[in-house]
Amino acid sequence: MRQTTVRPASEPTRFRPGRSPARRLRAVRRREREAGGAASFAHCLHAEWIKIRTMRSTLYVLLGTLAFCAGLAALNGSSAGDEFAGLSPADQAVFDPLATSLRGYLIAQITLGLLGGLVITSEYGARTIVSTLTSVPHRGRVLTSKAVVLVAVAFPTGLVVSLTGFLVGQAALSGAGAPHLALSDGEALRGIFGGGLYLALAGLFGLALGTVIRSTTATVTTLFGVMLIVQPFAPALPGGLGDWVTTYWPPIAGGQIITSYQDPDLLTPWAGLGVMAGCVAVMMGAAHAVFRKRDA
């Protein structure tokens, strides 16, 4: 029978030189995994997949997002198309048919962020986090699995939402006789694919927030603040700060991915998405650190 000590949380067990107990234990675990019977990362992924699939909110969020984005694309496309003829030449020059059809992402980023948050806040709400962590005590494994199944749901959903919005919106624009894009246009594909990526990132953003905050309500409120409230108020901020926020605030920067008109003051689409991705990476890292350290 082996004896291994539980170290206090403040004393890291990693990166110790020599053949530390932790390393020997890992070697034992590896042998056990190879012998079968040990729980693996794939098992944890499977568990998280069952959970997201059997969470009722998942279906509601996905269907609601799709319906909203398609509906908004139709309304936005036909009204913008109707107004196009009356615009000044300067406004016509910056008319953005891609963004007009994909405007639904403003809400979709909240709903998918909410889904991401729910993946973990529902566990804190129902206290099932206790059974989850007794089933899989590796917290990094739990959080990573949650992130993977979330992206597996949110990215395809984001793609479908963007594609539907694009097709509905462009049809409405073309019906109104305004400039519109076809699927074969390069920026159209970038907008749809990038829009899907952005929404998957929004989901991860919600997951990171939810992991730290633990309450569904507080997570939704924060999502609204970060993703919707900052944008319209950014110009009101004093000088340099306002410009910085308008350019680099991650959800604003990331939103550049769905534009076909390049505002010279703002980041390019992929650079903007990169800012968003970097922000999500930092947040997930912070969430992981908190999740590992905190008592369940």
Added chain:
Amino acid sequence: MIEVRGLTKRYGEVVAVDELTFAVRPGEVTGFLGPNGAGKSTTLRMILGLDAATSGTATVSGRPYSAQPAPLKAVGALLDPGAVLPSRTAFHHLMALAAGNGIPRARVGEVLAEVGLEKVGRRRAGAYSLGMRQRLGIAAALLGDPPVLVFDEPLNGLDPEGIVWIRSLMRRMAAEGRAVLMSSHLMSETELTADHLIVIGRGKLIADMTMKDFIAAHSEREVLVRTPQAEVLRELLASAVGVRVEDRDTLVVTGLEAAEIGALASMSGVELHELTPRQVSLEKVFMDLTSEAVEYRTEQMERTEPEKVTGR
């Protein structure tokens, strides 16, 4: 087998669990007894790796919980019977737990049948009664067919039928050679189920002994005697046994059987009006023990370690 050594949990200045050391052996039900707030749940949560210990160790079958290759096959735990997503079915709740440890799907049906939920397993868990949730929690604990079971207050809020069911389940699990740890804040519950007893108060170990020894050591029998000649009888008894004067004409005698007192009285011509053997309840013993811990705790600062009653 669960082994806890010097386990301590501190929240800032507050010591919730203080240098606990004990073992939970296979083939027995071990009662883990203490008043509310004594640190029982915190101890269980540290054993299960949910809370980090400030110092000390807790191992299950020789390893810390986080190092178990498949935790549910090593330990089954019932901590919080209400912890189910209300919109999820019992079946899916168990499916997710089983999947995380590579336990086959067929096992979910087996444990649902074992706890008598097979007919309602496909219903939303939110519609379950407390008793059904408790059964679901037990089904989750049994999923991996583990050699060690941990139940936190398993009898709380159950109807008599549920209590009998869980009690016989714990007895059966112990008879199969498993180590069963059951926490409770009531001696009366524990007395009927446990073979071994661990009592804590304010995070400190107060008693660690077999239930039999605990009963033998603490269940003093006493005899209530009512007599108009209390003074005379008291003097007759005083040399040999414990006598407490309860009233002008009432004595409480310990250390002698009622028949012996009666014989002595009749030999000495003392008139008796009442002679009643009484059993001191274990609940009372438990309360006295744990309230002592509270008192010792306040004195401890300037004086000694609290007294421990250890049976082995």
